[in-house]
Amino acid sequence: MAGQRRIVIGIGNPNRGDDAAGPAVVRRLRGALPGDTELVEHSGEATALLGLLAGATAAFLVDACASGAPAGTIHRRDLHEGDLPPAAAMLSSHGLGLAAALALARALNQLPPRCIVYAIEGQSFDWGTSLSPPVANAVDAVASRLRAELSETGGVPCTRPC
Amino acid sequence: MTRKTIKVDYLMRVEGEGGLKVVIRDGRVRSAELRIFEPPRFFEALLRGRAFAEAPDITARICGICPVAYQMSAVHAIENALGIAVTGPLRELRRLLYCGEWIESHTLHIYMLHAPDFLGYPGAVEMARDHADIVRRGLSLKKAGNEIMALLGGREIHPINVRVGGFYRTPRRRELETLAERLKWAREAAIETVRWTAGFDFPARERDYTFVALRHAREYPFNEGHIVSNRGLDITAAQYDEHFEETHVARSTALYSRLRGGGTYLVGPLARYSLNYDRLSPLAQEMAREAGLGPSCANPYRSILVRAIEVLYACDEALRLIAAYQEPEFPAVAVEPRAGTGFAATEAPRGLLYHRYRLLPDGTIADARIVPPTAQNQACIEEDLASFIGGFLSLPEEALRQRCEQTVRNYDPCISCAAHFLRLEIDRG
Numbered sequence: 001m002a003g004q005r006r007i008v009i010g011i012g013n014p015n016r017g018d019d020a021a022g023p024a025v026v027r028r029l030r031g032a033l034p035g036d037t038e039l040v041e042h043s044g045e046a047t048a049l050l051g052l053l054a055g056a057t058a059a060f061l062v063d064a065c066a067s068g069a070p071a072g073t074i075h076r077r078d079l080h081e082g083d084l085p086p087a088a089a090m091l092s093s094h095g096l097g098l099a100a101a102l103a104l105a106r107a108l109n110q111l112p113p114r115c116i117v118y119a120i121e122g123q124s125f126d127w128g129t130s131l132s133p134p135v136a137n138a139v140d141a142v143a144s145r146l147r148a149e150l151s152e153t154g155g156v157p158c159t160r161p162c
Numbered sequence: 163m164t165r166k167t168i169k170v171d172y173l174m175r176v177e178g179e180g181g182l183k184v185v186i187r188d189g190r191v192r193s194a195e196l197r198i199f200e201p202p203r204f205f206e207a208l209l210r211g212r213a214f215a216e217a218p219d220i221t222a223r224i225c226g227i228c229p230v231a232y233q234m235s236a237v238h239a240i241e242n243a244l245g246i247a248v249t250g251p252l253r254e255l256r257r258l259l260y261c262g263e264w265i266e267s268h269t270l271h272i273y274m275l276h277a278p279d280f281l282g283y284p285g286a287v288e289m290a291r292d293h294a295d296i297v298r299r300g301l302s303l304k305k306a307g308n309e310i311m312a313l314l315g316g317r318e319i320h321p322i323n324v325r326v327g328g329f330y331r332t333p334r335r336r337e338l339e340t341l342a343e344r345l346k347w348a349r350e351a352a353i354e355t356v357r358w359t360a361g362f363d364f365p366a367r368e369r370d371y372t373f374v375a376l377r378h379a380r381e382y383p384f385n386e387g388h389i390v391s392n393r394g395l396d397i398t399a400a401q402y403d404e405h406f407e408e409t410h411v412a413r414s415t416a417l418y419s420r421l422r423g424g425g426t427y428l429v430g431p432l433a434r435y436s437l438n439y440d441r442l443s444p445l446a447q448e449m450a451r452e453a454g455l456g457p458s459c460a461n462p463y464r465s466i467l468v469r470a471i472e473v474l475y476a477c478d479e480a481l482r483l484i485a486a487y488q489e490p491e492f493p494a495v496a497v498e499p500r501a502g503t504g505f506a507a508t509e510a511p512r513g514l515l516y517h518r519y520r521l522l523p524d525g526t527i528a529d530a531r532i533v534p535p536t537a538q539n540q541a542c543i544e545e546d547l548a549s550f551i552g553g554f555l556s557l558p559e560e561a562l563r564q565r566c567e568q569t570v571r572n573y574d575p576c577i578s579c580a581a582h583f584l585r586l587e588i589d590r591g
Binding site for chain 2: 015043045046047048050051100103104107108109127
């Protein structure tokens with residue numbers, strides 16, 4: 001749709017166990033979404049993320065986290081209802097990462113009009129390329145939920161002036 | 163003194179994760195210990211048994227912030243083992259790629275990680291609320307560096323276009339020319355960055371450092387040069403192991419580097435600048451003078467200003483390289499495997515990065531050694547804390563803790579080459 005830019009960003013290191021959850025969701029979604037939706041796998045570096053968010057009307061970000069909940073737990077946060085918990089900055093394994101990028105986007109008045117974060121509770125962030133079973137299940141579930149959200153919001157009705 | 167312990171669970175605004183403990187007794191700093199956990203050692207093991215051609219892409223994975231440094235030290239060391247010299251436009255393109263990394267890495271540190279310390283903010287987000295235009299300038303300047311890396315490296319993070327002997331693909335002249343306009347803006351932004359950081363309030367603290375950096379016959383150093391110091395050291399990378407040693411310290415998984423018989427030393431912007439001021443471009447020298455810097459700098463808190471000078475130099479040098487660029491006939495020189503040992507040191511944004519590879523006759527890596535700059539600076543960071551923090555003990559606890567963090571951040575420690583959270587603990591007994 002004209003003037004709309006939708007992006008799904010999967011954040012994480014594909015070589016660090018469950019940290020690969022974000023990129024894994026993006027891979028599940030390849031070929032399964034309308035062609036105008038950008039799909040990006042990303043390291044999570046904050047300033048580059050900020051650049052990706054610039055000009056997006058709807059952004060969906062998927063990252064692994066470690067808040068202490070059972071592995072595979074799915075958290076969903078609408079950024080227009082508040083920032084990520086401060087701890088999320090540290091529990092993501094990317095230093096100045098996702099939470100900082102989103103807080104910076106807000107401070108600079110660049111937060112996309114629709115901005116949703118899915119965080120999947122990880123179990124192991126050791127070197128290696130396989131997801132733990134509960135996280136692999138959660139990856140499938142988040143991919144399904146995103147397909148549904150993105151088809152519901154095919155026209156991306158703007159919830160705020162944009 | 164009353165018993166008192168201050169803990170900061172996580173020190174933010176450093177690249178990665180690690181730990182710091184400062185012990186204070188009777189009003190004096192008794193010890194300062196930095197603990198970092200160091201994946202380069204893991205990568206050394208991972209490299210054994212792999213083909214030499216894989217080393218640039220494997221080592222680029224060590225760090226998301228300075229992958230070019232790892233690639234450059236890797237290709238130069240392997241080319242040294244194979245008896246290859248990469249010259250002409252291919253050599254100049256490597257220099258240009260390094261300019262991109264310095265611009266993006268230094269600018270990230272200046273604007274997002276270190277400036278908040280000087281302006282009294284807990285972090286870049288809070289600073290951005292009051293100084294949005296300055297933060298936007300920093301983000302755009304950093305992006306100019308990323309654009310060089312994306313064009314020459316194939317992508318911004320973990321570049322994939324670098325190979326032993328040169329590149330997989332070299333850019334057309336007109337592609338580089340598209341970068342030039344952006345870099346002219348970046349050079350102006352870099353001048354503004356120098357002026358901005360020159361206005362910060364720097365604690366008046368200096369130490370008599372042993373500076374170690376590359377020095378080249380004509381250039382401010384990126385890829386090539388002798389390893390020199392301000393105490394008369396002047397060696398090639400092949401002699402590194404004869405002059406430097408690493409010792410294991412129980413509290414850290416990183417090894418501590420020392421000069422054999424000569425103690426600790428400092429690598430990075432202060433050392434490079436102080437040993438190579440005369441190799442900076444006229445514009446960078448002029449701005450250094452305007453900013454109040456002399457031909458050397460031994461105040462680590464002013465490292466943010468020296469980084470700003472190096473960003474300006476990198477923009478200036480990138481524009482020079484682009485203007486002089488001639489498209490090479492081939493993207494890489496021919497490479498034949500053979501047995502041998504190769505050595506190289508290049509200047510990562512954080513300082514000297516040493517690689518050594520031993521190759522089997524078919525080009526398989528038999529042994530690899532990587533000494534990252536943060537491991538070399540580790541002892542120096544601890545000595546800075548031990549020397550300086552005693553003078554700040556009258557500060558309120560929060561300000562003291564912030565000063566400790568600032569002192570670590572002077573080094574832009576790449577603990578993520580590395581590992582995980584930097585926990586800060588101040589133990590007052």
